[in-house]
Amino acid sequence: MPHHTPLIATIVVGLGLAFVLGVLAHRLRIPPLVGYLLAGILVGPFTPGFVADQGLAVELAEIGVILLMFGVGLHFSLADLLSVKAIAIPGAVVQIAVATAFGVGLAWLMGWSAGAGIVFGLALSVASTVVLLRALQERRILETRRGRIAVGWLIVEDLAMVLTLVLLPALAGLLKGEAGVLAWDDLARTVGLTLLKVAAFVALMLVVGRRVIPWVLHYVAHSGSRELFRLAVLAVALGVAFGAAMLFDVSFALGAFFAGMILSESPLSQRAAEESLPLRDAFAVLFFVSVGMLLDPAVLLRQALPVLATFLIIVLAKSAAAYLIVRAFGHPRITALTISASLAQIGEFSFILAGLGVGLGIMPAEARDLVLAGAILSILANPLFFALLDRIKARMDRGAEAALAATAGEEDAVLKPTSLSGHDVVVGYGRVGSAIGEGLLRTGRPFLVIEERRAAIDALRAQGIEAIAGNGADPRIVRAAGLPVARTLYVAIPEAFEAGQIVAQARALGPELEIIARAHFDAEVEHLERVGADIIVMGEREIARAMLEHAAAKAPPSRPEGDGAPAAA
Numbered sequence: 001m002p003h004h005t006p007l008i009a010t011i012v013v014g015l016g017l018a019f020v021l022g023v024l025a026h027r028l029r030i031p032p033l034v035g036y037l038l039a040g041i042l043v044g045p046f047t048p049g050f051v052a053d054q055g056l057a058v059e060l061a062e063i064g065v066i067l068l069m070f071g072v073g074l075h076f077s078l079a080d081l082l083s084v085k086a087i088a089i090p091g092a093v094v095q096i097a098v099a100t101a102f103g104v105g106l107a108w109l110m111g112w113s114a115g116a117g118i119v120f121g122l123a124l125s126v127a128s129t130v131v132l133l134r135a136l137q138e139r140r141i142l143e144t145r146r147g148r149i150a151v152g153w154l155i156v157e158d159l160a161m162v163l164t165l166v167l168l169p170a171l172a173g174l175l176k177g178e179a180g181v182l183a184w185d186d187l188a189r190t191v192g193l194t195l196l197k198v199a200a201f202v203a204l205m206l207v208v209g210r211r212v213i214p215w216v217l218h219y220v221a222h223s224g225s226r227e228l229f230r231l232a233v234l235a236v237a238l239g240v241a242f243g244a245a246m247l248f249d250v251s252f253a254l255g256a257f258f259a260g261m262i263l264s265e266s267p268l269s270q271r272a273a274e275e276s277l278p279l280r281d282a283f284a285v286l287f288f289v290s291v292g293m294l295l296d297p298a299v300l301l302r303q304a305l306p307v308l309a310t311f312l313i314i315v316l317a318k319s320a321a322a323y324l325i326v327r328a329f330g331h332p333r334i335t336a337l338t339i340s341a342s343l344a345q346i347g348e349f350s351f352i353l354a355g356l357g358v359g360l361g362i363m364p365a366e367a368r369d370l371v372l373a374g375a376i377l378s379i380l381a382n383p384l385f386f387a388l389l390d391r392i393k394a395r396m397d398r399g400a401e402a403a404l405a406a407t408a409g410e411e412d413a414v415l416k417p418t419s420l421s422g423h424d425v426v427v428g429y430g431r432v433g434s435a436i437g438e439g440l441l442r443t444g445r446p447f448l449v450i451e452e453r454r455a456a457i458d459a460l461r462a463q464g465i466e467a468i469a470g471n472g473a474d475p476r477i478v479r480a481a482g483l484p485v486a487r488t489l490y491v492a493i494p495e496a497f498e499a500g501q502i503v504a505q506a507r508a509l510g511p512e513l514e515i516i517a518r519a520h521f522d523a524e525v526e527h528l529e530r531v532g533a534d535i536i537v538m539g540e541r542e543i544a545r546a547m548l549e550h551a552a553a554k555a556p557p558s559r560p561e562g563d564g565a566p567a568a569a
């Protein structure tokens with residue numbers, strides 16, 4: 001097919017086929033990303049039929065990475081990042097060392113050089129941002145302590161890979177076994193320069209970006225144009241990521257993460273996250289398609305045993321190392337298991353590194369095939385590990401229930417059941433919840449808050465208000481709120497599906513409890529009523545009522561001469 005519009009063709013066929021196969025996968029009760037990968041294999045160069053433009057697909061996928069990391073940054077403060085450094089830095093370093101050692105071992109068995117083994121092992125050591133973030137987001141654990149450790153760990157890996165990519169060309173001679181080619185002062189200069197650039201970028205973002213970026217968004221928000229606000233969010237996310245890569249040689253992902261992070265302190269961060277969501281999801285799908293395109297399915301048969309060994313290094317050796325390190329640092333078992341599952345896969349950085357290794361002549365091309373096959377298999381297997389994790393967690397929760405208050409784990413310690421009684425409970429402390437809180441404070445009624453946003457939790461606790469961090473629909477959290485002895489429950493979150501889950505559980509726990517819920521559509525009102533809410537306040541109706549009241553209070557209804565219109569009631 002003569003296609004003169006390769007970009008359009010790649011987007012259309014990539015998204016279209018991913019959609020069809022994603023729906024099919026969903027019907028078959030397998031994760032949709034399996035469908036996306038398959039779509040990639042079908043439009044890739046190794047299968048007959050239409051072949052999408054590989055270079056373009058990879059670039060489009062990169063936009064997905066940028067938007068994802070920007071979104072993560074929006075929920076992450078510098079304090080969060082620093083709070084996990086004690087585990088994330090040694091964890092990532094040891095894990096990279098273990099993966100590299102196993103890589104060298106496999107290289108030795110395959111008869112490659114030690115240098116090839118090192119690059120191969122490094123390629124197996126770094127997890128994919130997209131796969132990790134999607135898994136954590138789907139399960140809503142991104143904002144928990146273990147989610148933060150996983151992201152911090154990922155960022156350390158990312159930094160290590162930035163360094164590896166710039167060092168590799170300088171070290172190529174040594175890794176190829178050509179003695180005497182290495183100039184130590186050259187190497188030291190390259191390392192120093194890279195670290196200097198990363199530091200300069202971070203400093204620039206923290207000093208200048210921190211002031212300029214929130215200012216720009218506030219300015220645009222006040223212009224009242226939604227379109228311009230959306231544009232501003234995209235321009236900041238993509239612009240900073242691209243600028244970071246061009247000017248400072250930092251990865252796109254890292255640049256986007258910092259852009260998001262400096263916005264996280266701004267009250268506009270939530271809106272910025274919402275605005276970038278739809279594009280982010282579309283481009284993340286293209287990421288999986290582009291990965292699928294790289295795979296030559298024949299490799300799986302031709303190199304079955306080495307592929308299996310590569311797969312096992314990624315999912316077993318790396319995970320075991322991560323588990324042991326996290327446990328050694330005294331974190332709970334569930335944290336260790338979550339980190340292991342999150343990192344038991346490889347992706348974009350591995351492809352880049354493997355490509356560079358082959359390009360520089362350090363690594364044979366078959367090693368790159370193994371990296372690709374290992375990546376696809378580990379990405380396919382990843383949802384299975386998370387399903388297993390969910391099951392283990394459910395079992396642990398059941399076992400831990402009786403001793404909930406006594407458990408030592410950080411996350412469980414937060415779930416100590418409240419000692420309040422006759423109190424009120426507010427779920428969601430955003431615009432609506434915080435206004436309720438102010439009212440309750442004025443009347444002096446005791447209350448506690450359930451909220452997902454870390455910043456809100458910290459602010460509440462600083463004020464001495466009891467706050468439970470986490471998703472209000474989580475049964476353990478609902479139980480910790482003392483609902484059977486509470487007076488009123490305010491469900492002040494905007495999402496009616498989740499609100500329904502909370503109301504249903506609360507009703508089961510407290511038949512006498514007064515439940516007041518928030519809705520935005522008539523269908524939501526009906527749904528919330530059905531699951532047991534006593535009073536449902538529909539935001540839009542209340543706004544309309546208040547507007548009419550204001551108008552009525554100002555000017556008594558008057559009827560112009562000859563106008564037959566009825567007066568306002």
Ligand code: AMP
Pocket residue numbers: 427428429430431432433450451452453456470471472473492493494495498
């Ligand atoms: P707003 O729409 O401004 O009233 O904000 C809603 C608030 O509810 C935000 O602060 C969210 O973080 C919070 N929220 C949304 N869903 C949940 C949930 N399932 N559990 C706890 N908090 C939530």
